[in-house]
Amino acid sequence: MIVGDLEDGAYKLVVRGSGGMDFITDYPMEFIDKSYSVFIQTDRQVYQPGTKIMFRTIVLNSQLKPAAEVRNEPLHIHISVNKFITIAERKVYFVV
Incomplete structure (x- = not known):
């Protein structure tokens, strides 16, 4: 079923x-x-202090397709224990 373009709302x-x-x-829904x-x-699920963090990201556009247009845009990573203690901050770029 194709709904078409929707506006934000209930x-x-x-x-x-x-x-x-x-x-x-019926079920209430909010569209954003x-x-x-x-x-x-x-x-891995849990890291110990000093452990190298390996990750990968997938960026999809609003049509749930790979977002090639952001390939040269930076991704800012902020890892913290809580809002007061920052463990690491890095800027990485997407690789296609």
Whole structure:
């Protein structure tokens, strides 16, 4: 089902079933337009002090396709224990 262009706001998803089990129910939904999704994967769940952190990122555009247009844009990484203690800050660039 193609919905088309939506504006930000509150919507309602209505689900109907018929034939064997008749039902109708609805769910409130909020739509917020976004431009990119960034997925970050690390090589382990927990790191010890001094451990090298390995990660990779996947950046997708609003159509969930690889966002080649950001390939030369920096990604700022900020790793902290809490809002007061910073462990590392780095600027890296996407590699295609």
